[in-house]
């Protein structure tokens with residue numbers, strides 16, 4: 001008998017040693033690929049830096065001081081060329097990168113694209129397209145021919161796109177020049193911005209804080225002035241949270257209003273909670289400018305039949321009709337810290353002053369909605385994600401969520417039961433993984449019913465739009481996001497509903513907010529993390545979220561723009 005046990009022991013040891021050495025070889029291979037990429041990135045940056053002087057420094061700095069509308073105008077009028085604009089923004093992007101580590105690779109073809117545009121512009125019968133010569137930055141997960149979309153996985157290195165994503169081809173058709181790719185968190189399913197290839201992107205206001213995620217390379221770049229317009233993606237807040245953390249504007253359109261052909265998401269095959277790509281920029285009008293031109297004419301509608309053929313409606317964006325707008329500053333699931341609640345109050349006052357009617361709105365059962373969100377994101381209990389991460393080098397910031405996903409399903413349920421009295425929100429999250437297809441079907445049914453309930457409640461009040469917080473915290477230290485993933489209730493809700501949802505800067509954290517934080521109630525460990533992580537944030541930007549039902553992006557943008565105008569008027573008056 002003893003020899004059978006010994007044999008099993010020896011075989012187990014051999015199996016285990018072989019696995020360990022296979023893993024060792026794999027990690028070494030990934031690390032070599034990472035080293036090669038880090039060197040390639042440096043060469044890419046150095047190469048661009050060397051070419052900057054092909055354009056006079058005074059021209060570059062003159063372009064760098066232009067507002068977006070001045071840039072558009074001077075390119076249209078031929079005051080500056082596409083090549084000059086490109087060099088000006090390459091220079092700013094390098095400076096932003098040195099401060100925040102926001103870039104993955106420069107798109108070298110940008111130079112020939114700009115030159116081709118300038119060549120065409122020499123002909124008198126050439127009509128310049130509306131985005132002629134505008135440099136645009138692209139989130140790393142969006143296909144650009146010849147570049148890989150690693151999504152922060154080292155195993156994704158070298159797997160280059162064979163063609164551009166539709167959104168990239170469209171930008172090029174409109175005359176824009178995609179010029180640089182920006183950093184993301186590993187897996188994209190995080191609002192931090194760190195991965196084992198390109199490292200951690202910092203917030204331009206404070207490098208110890210996150211720029212948000214997953215479009216964090218974009219937000220850090222744009223907030224530093226390194227790109228006039230960027231493309232982000234959002235399945236739970238990945239455009240909106242980075243914009244909030246860095247003080248810029250951005251919008252997640254409803255899912256099928258833009259094309260997703262060739263954009264790579266975090267987890268594939270996820271009905272009822274889909275990702276949306278959208279613009280990010282220093283101001284709302286720039287975001288509206290891009291969408292206006294993408295939804296005018298039928299370039300987009302004739303290229304991708306899955307895009308709803310809803311054209312841009314200027315009459316809604318520019319309307320003066322007074323709106324009825326709902327507002328809330330607490331979703332009763334996660335209490336926002338004082339600065340975030342004040343931002344909603346200030347936005348409300350601005351909108352009231354502009355003549356709109358503001359009505360208190362209590363979103364129905366956000367606890368249930370959050371649970372549906374987690375279920376729909378993790379339909380397979382996290383298996384797809386864990387498989388990818390097991391074959392990779394795991395980023396430290398992602399470890400808290402991986403630990404949770406690794407708990408066997410039955411243990412998750414038991415833990416949920418035990419934790420309910422002391423840690424009720426974590427208990428909710430631990431109860432969400434569907435165990436089989438019939439539980440999954442019920443999740444989808446509950447999402448459909450929730451959509452109906454929310455929308456009816458809005459209809460009963462006659463609401464055109466809603467304003468609410470984007471998050472519960474200002475920008476936080478890099479290790480915090482995945483420890484308190486439940487704070488995405490404010491953004492994830494509108495992915496679940498597939499609403500148009502955008503954010504705009506309203507204020508910054510004040511000394512008074514910091515003092516009021518002392519009274520932030522701590523009822524469970526998550527509250528404690530939020531309270532601690534929100535300290536030392538004086539001066540950090542704070543945004544408000546504006547939402548409207550599907551295909552009402554023009555209303556959403558209009559509300560955002562009016563808030564932005566009101567904030568500017570207030571700031572100008574102070575100075």
Ligand SMILES: CCCCCCCCCCCCCCCCCC(=O)NCCO
Pocket residue numbers: 188189190191213214233234235236237238239264265266275374377378401404405407412429430433485488
């Ligand atoms: C066993 C219980 C585990 C519970 C963990 C559930 C985690 C669910 C996922 C929560 C993720 C929250 C972060 C989302 C940030 C935004 C992500 C985003 O929009 N990405 C864009 C992808 O294109």
